[in-house]
Amino acid sequence: MSFRTKRVFIATPFYMLFEFFLLKYLFLLFGGVKDVYLFIATLLLGGLQCIPMIFEEQKSTAAGRFFTEIFGIWQWSMLMILIDLIVIYVIKQFIDIPFGVVCILLAVVPILGVYNYYHAHKLIVKEHTLEFKNLKEEVNIVHLSDIHFGAVRYKKIINQVANKLNELSDSCDIAIISGDLADGSCGVKDDDFNAFKNVNMPILFTPGNHDFYPGIENVCRAAKKAGIIVLDDEKMEFKGLNIFGLSFTFGDKEDVSNEQLKQATDDDTVNIINYHVPYAWDLFARLGYNLQLSGHTHGGQFYPMNLFCKLMFKYNKGIFEENGNYLSVTTGVGSMDTPMRWGTDSELVILKLRKK
Structure with missing residues (x-):
């Protein structure tokens, strides 16, 4: 097992803990979700991070590369969603935000994601x-x-x-x-x-x-x-x-x-x-x-x-x-x-x- 793979395995439990609370506060904006479902979701995300890497280290496959890229995009999205949630919850301490405005603020993440992905693949x-x-x-x-x-x-x-x-x-x-x-x-x-x-x-x-x-x-x-x-x-x-x-x-x-x-x-x-x-x-x-x-x-x-x-x-x-x-x-x-x-x-x- 390579140094990088070991590093990912060590970091995965911390990622999962972060993902659990990130998803919890995200879904609270829409009424909330039971913790058991959030726990299952974080387990799946932890598997998405680790399982493809185990196989990719031995032999790269189209499926392994696809899921590795998906998780890479999700890593970026987590940080952007966190920033978005901080902004939303701070504003909510002072004024009520209409549901439509909340949706618009959250929609910024996928819009930025399209630009970020395109820009990363464009050679200058x-x-x-x-x-x-x-x-x-x-x-x-x-x-x-x-x-x-x-x-x-x-x-x-x-x-x-x-x-x-x-x-x-x-x-x-x-x-x-x-x-x-x-x-x-x-x-x-x-x-x-x-x-x-x-x-x-x-x-x-x-x-x-x-x-x-x-x-x-x-x-x-x-x-x-x-x-x-x-x-x-x-x-x-x-x-x-x-x-x-x-x-x-x-x-x-x-x-x-x-x-x-x-x-x-x-x-x-x-x-x-x-x-x-x-x-x-x-x-x-x-x-x-x-x-x-x-x-x-x-x-x-x-x-x-x-x-x-x-x-x-x-x-x-x-x-x-x-x-x-x-x-x-x-x-x-x-x-x-x-x-x-x-x-x-x-x-x-x-x-x-x-x-x-």
């Missing part, structure tokens, strides 16, 4: 120009992260990203994935990423935390079979750029020392570090890295979580510059757990490296 391409003194030649990088191949989006998202990268291959030189190619909600087979074979530019990938959940060896093997270059605490040269892939430290994996990171830099060119989480930018800059590529945050993915994300991560999303060094934090391509976005984009970022 953004462009930024970065200037460097030591740049040897102009290079256009497609920076992407957090594809999250798994039970919710499965091979559809791999095909979508591969097609978009091919569209960009005439104007871009290389694609760099900053971790979380997979998310662990289903197993990874050797041929799952094969759509990337058809992309007409090199693709680099450095593992993130989620890539360890379905087995890092499975993810890396499938990536290599698809022609993706895996930089796992390694460096490579590309068009005069010195690129180091710093893998996420997980479990028994040994950390790369600061001295090793320093030795991997080259003073005569632009040094890039591909690291899943947007941490240690100041340190990497001092060690000689001119550009850090990260993801992980999803920008918070949807309201109101993106507001909390700004508090959790100093560098939440976007391009940051200080003393001629840059940090690119992309909001990612896929989504974590729930296939919804609101206030953030599912994005590919073109970084145009130019001579200063």
